[in-house]
Amino acid sequence: MTVKTLTVARDLLATNKQAAEAIRAELRRRGILGVNLLSSPGSGKTALLEALADLFRGRHRMAVIEGDVETERDAERIRRKGVPAWQITTGGACHLEARMIGKVIGEVPADIDFLFIENVGNLVCPASYDLGEDLRFVLLSAPEGDDKPAKYPAAFLSADAVILTKADLAPHLPFDPERARAEALAIKPGLEIFTVSALRGEGVDGVAGFLVASLDRLRSGRA
């Protein structure tokens, strides 16, 4: 009985990365900015998308892929805003993977500006999976506490922008937006940080401006 040791050196996320690169190439080819939204359950991802739908109406076109463990509810909320939405139910899985997005991407209209992907509510697992997006947003809501960036560094490290949500609640809570901002910047100095209240529609224009500027950059860099 002979045993031999074989050097493999294979990244376990390689298959996902390949699928993600194909999606990124396809979105760039179509001139669509892909945005992956990560946060704990209930931090206000869908509420932010609803607010962006209101703001972009008549100016920019968007579509949304919703990831949830169960139910079609978030996609229905988005469709009520007149925005095309697809629901992926993972049936238990704690994150979206690129090939799940790959199955839907063909149905996404070619003439949109933004494709948002709302990940499963979870601040840990989705951080490891590239979905082929060009921008990653991590949302942190005031009720969660200002100490979360250092507790979930992988998510914040993978982000391009951090959005502090439910700002209207902050005055009622021991939440210090400056501390949250400082913690996030300590993990990743280049982060863009926005503060919004989707409930009051405040700060959403700042996020929209960043998205439009990113879209312009993507399209001007196009071959």
Add this chain to the structure above:
Amino acid sequence: MHELSLVASAFEVLEEKAREHGARRVTRVVLSVGVMSGVVPDLLVSAFDSYKKGTIAEEARLEIAAVPVKVRCPDCGGGAVREEADFSCAACGSRRVEIVAGRELVIEKIDLEA
């Protein structure tokens, strides 16, 4: 908690390699797991042990090598291994460091039995 889906991708690799090399069994799997990979080694071992039943790796042992966070500093050229979530340069304190290790999830090597 996505250890099970990672283990499933690991088994795709194990089966591919065993086939390529005409091996009957896989008896050991060595995995590098970055401390910032978002994966809990103990959960990975449990997931591996429940997944392996009835596969070519039924009796395989999973060895996990934890990889600490290592940074490289563009400001002073320093590089250091850092404890926990400290992403600053040990030499000059710069926070603009690049993370060069600590996020990997790699099957390094496997033992195959003919």
